Amino acid sequence: MPQGQQIAALDLGSNSFHLIVARWLHGQIHIIDRIKEPVRLGWGLNDNGTLSQEAIDRAMICFSRFGERLRTLSAGNVRIAGTKTLRSIRRADEFLAQAQKLLGHPVEIISGEEEARIIYLGVACDLAPGEGSRLVVDIGGGSTEVIIGQGMEARLKESLSMGCVAITKRFFAKGKVTAGRIKKARTACMQELVPVLDTLTEAGWDEEIGASGTIRAASEICVAKGFSKDGTIKLKYLEKLLDEYHEAGVVDHPLEGLSENRRPVFLGGLIILITLFEGLELRAMTAAQWALREGLLFDLKGRLEHSDLRESSINNLSNRFHVNQEYASRVDRTAQQLLEQSEDWVDNCQSAAQLLHWSSLLFLVGLDIAHSDYHKHGAYIVQHVDLAGFSRSEQLELAQLVQGHRKSIRKNFPVERETLLRVLLLFRISVILQRGRRHQPIPMFQMRNDDKTIMLGFDSQWLDQNPQTLADLTNEQRFQHQVGYKLEITPLVADYAAITG
Numbered sequence: 001m002p003q004g005q006q007i008a009a010l011d012l013g014s015n016s017f018h019l020i021v022a023r024w025l026h027g028q029i030h031i032i033d034r035i036k037e038p039v040r041l042g043w044g045l046n047d048n049g050t051l052s053q054e055a056i057d058r059a060m061i062c063f064s065r066f067g068e069r070l071r072t073l074s075a076g077n078v079r080i081a082g083t084k085t086l087r088s089i090r091r092a093d094e095f096l097a098q099a100q101k102l103l104g105h106p107v108e109i110i111s112g113e114e115e116a117r118i119i120y121l122g123v124a125c126d127l128a129p130g131e132g133s134r135l136v137v138d139i140g141g142g143s144t145e146v147i148i149g150q151g152m153e154a155r156l157k158e159s160l161s162m163g164c165v166a167i168t169k170r171f172f173a174k175g176k177v178t179a180g181r182i183k184k185a186r187t188a189c190m191q192e193l194v195p196v197l198d199t200l201t202e203a204g205w206d207e208e209i210g211a212s213g214t215i216r217a218a219s220e221i222c223v224a225k226g227f228s229k230d231g232t233i234k235l236k237y238l239e240k241l242l243d244e245y246h247e248a249g250v251v252d253h254p255l256e257g258l259s260e261n262r263r264p265v266f267l268g269g270l271i272i273l274i275t276l277f278e279g280l281e282l283r284a285m286t287a288a289q290w291a292l293r294e295g296l297l298f299d300l301k302g303r304l305e306h307s308d309l310r311e312s313s314i315n316n317l318s319n320r321f322h323v324n325q326e327y328a329s330r331v332d333r334t335a336q337q338l339l340e341q342s343e344d345w346v347d348n349c350q351s352a353a354q355l356l357h358w359s360s361l362l363f364l365v366g367l368d369i370a371h372s373d374y375h376k377h378g379a380y381i382v383q384h385v386d387l388a389g390f391s392r393s394e395q396l397e398l399a400q401l402v403q404g405h406r407k408s409i410r411k412n413f414p415v416e417r418e419t420l421l422r423v424l425l426l427f428r429i430s431v432i433l434q435r436g437r438r439h440q441p442i443p444m445f446q447m448r449n450d451d452k453t454i455m456l457g458f459d460s461q462w463l464d465q466n467p468q469t470l471a472d473l474t475n476e477q478r479f480q481h482q483v484g485y486k487l488e489i490t491p492l493v494a495d496y497a498a499i500t501g
Helices: 051-068 084-088 095-105 112-126 164-174 179-203 212-224 235-250 263-280 292-304 308-321 326-340 349-362 376-383 390-406 418-434 460-465 467-481
Strands: 007-011 017-027 030-038 079-084 133-137 144-150 153-160 207-211 445-450 455-460 486-491
Touching: 007 051, 007 263, 007 292, 017 051, 017 292, 030 051, 030 112, 030 292, 051 095, 079 084, 079 292, 084 112, 095 179, 112 133, 112 144, 112 153, 112 207, 112 292, 133 212, 133 263, 144 179, 144 263, 144 455, 153 179, 164 179, 179 212, 179 235, 179 263, 207 212, 212 235, 212 263, 235 263, 263 292, 292 308, 326 349, 349 390, 390 418, 418 455, 418 467, 455 460, 460 467, 467 486
Parallel strands: 007 079, 133 207, 455 486
Antiparallel strands: 007 017, 017 030, 133 144, 144 153, 445 455
């Protein structure tokens, strides 16, 4: 990545939207700009998974402001990640399309485990290297991430469905604080924590670190109230704060050191933090200054410098399910050759090449379960396994390519997505051309594309000698016709710049 190049990360949280713009200079992040907007998207999430119009309006106003800053940055130099609330919205496509239009860059919805991984990366980059293991806690607006890791590696990641906005909204929506409501909130948080308690405590850790708004606010309050000089958080301090809320009887209680923006949701976060201290038997927690958005910057830097974690995730999954690597590599090479001859036919060839490469490494993972319908088994695995570095939409695209690589295309494939469909058509042809060819290289071939027509040229003598491939390509003509495309098998044109497969 060129020295001084600007990169940016936008965290679309359930409570606030955080934008950070930075330059990468001499191995260090130099922050240029930080912008925070308390959008409180989680307040507008209804029980049926829809967003209130007020929440949508607040988000769109914020997107317009952030878009003015982000549209000056190059494509690929910005990562925008949506977390718990965006994961929970039903039929989020329209909302995301509007967001992308205003921001000028695509929006990723990341899983809870991916959120936890990136949070840990951000925190680890903020702290001095240590030999021991770390427990990292991040209380967001809609979820709480608990991670145990060592060095730069997150080894155990849990995402719990409780956040400062969600708990405050659920138990204190009317603004009143009573002993009964506090008890119910604490019980609900403990119920969420209990299923993962044994897994976390058995792993163990040497130090306890908190990240993001609730925990940083708690640290600042501990200093303001004189509980600790360095902002260390302990359970006895948190219990004193909860007693204050009980005595005041209102959510909007003005604690010393608590900002006005954080005040409406701090009580929910405080109860979550107390639950974590009690359940995990935490001793003392310090607050890190970096978290998700800084982690996104470091992850983006890796992608720009071609040390993309996604490649390792794909290779690990491929090896885990015993994919025939030699076959996968042959399919990949053929797919890339087909793409090279289709540059004007497929939008964003760099992205298409990446998808073809990853799909080639994964399309056989289902064979480890059963040969029958292995493409369906593979698609399920790819969509639902934890693939570090990938957003939900990226995993879904890969799953669709894995399932769509054989048999009917229409079933479970978004044929209306023209670019993805064309990538699939190239992938299907590459699989056909390499099927059963362990030691037989494919001959020279040529591909020409004209809107809805694919012209695939071979030496006619070779086709006569390979009747099974010809039969497979003939079947493929029928499948492509069903989605509005025409596959023509033509003689090799002598003066065409053919390549050797």
